[in-house]
Amino acid sequence: MDQPRVCEKYQHCRWIGAGAFGKVYRAIDTKINCVVALKLTELEGDGNDGGVPAVSLREMSVLKEMHHENIIKLLDVVLQDGKRLTLVFEFMDGDLLEFMKAHPDRFSDSNLIKCTTHAYSAPEVLLGSTEHYVAADMWSVGCIFAEMVNQDREFEEGS
Known part of the structure; x- marks a missing residue:
């Protein structure tokens, strides 16, 4: 699998899998040298004219409100040129x-x-x-x- 660049802060290591809403990669947060999971969602070509899908907005808003040791933490959100949305999660092996x-x-x-x-x-x-x-x-x-x-x-x- 190709490893698209999110930004300088995250260095892709390997592809983990894909789901209905994007591809997931294991990566390194180069600022703090920590393993993270990147969920990349392409926004172009899916009929939404480059807007962020409602399901992604919902996922982000719910996860930003959740603070519990047993819920995966959403660490960061990166929007690249309105073409790709990347959700950065803590990594679970x-x-x-x-x-x-x-x-x-x-x-x-x-x-x-x-x-x-x-x-x-x-x-x-x-x-x-x-x-x-x-x-x-x-x-x-x-x-x-x-x-x-x-x-x-x-x-x-x-x-």
């Missing part, structure tokens, strides 16, 4: 499923069910819906719950 498989005996501890998890998108989002409904979030919550209960991914990418 792994996801909930990986943690559960590595520590099956500890899964019953409710304090541990606070790690990051695989990203699930509702079918309407995957089919290109530009509207965002609570039902789409509930789909994701249901998939995550099934993943936690079964300790297995219900839907793999491409299936």
Whole structure:
């Protein structure tokens, strides 16, 4: 995968994955020498005329308000020439499923069910819906719950 430059402050290390709303890279914050995750969303060519999508605005506003040790921190937001939005998050090595498989005996501890998890998108989002409904979030919550209960991914990418 190509590694587009966000700004001098962040040096890309490697591509982590992609979701419905962007590509995620592992990077280094060169100012404080700390590993971060960069979520890059291209704003051109998706029908929004270079504006920031409502789903991104919602994500940013909710995460800026959340201050809890078990919620990923949004550290920075970079808008490049109105063409690319980059959300900078604290970096978490792994996801909930990986943690559960590595520590099956500890899964019953409710304090541990606070790690990051695989990203699930509702079918309407995957089919290109530009509207965002609570039902789409509930789909994701249901998939995550099934993943936690079964300790297995219900839907793999491409299936």
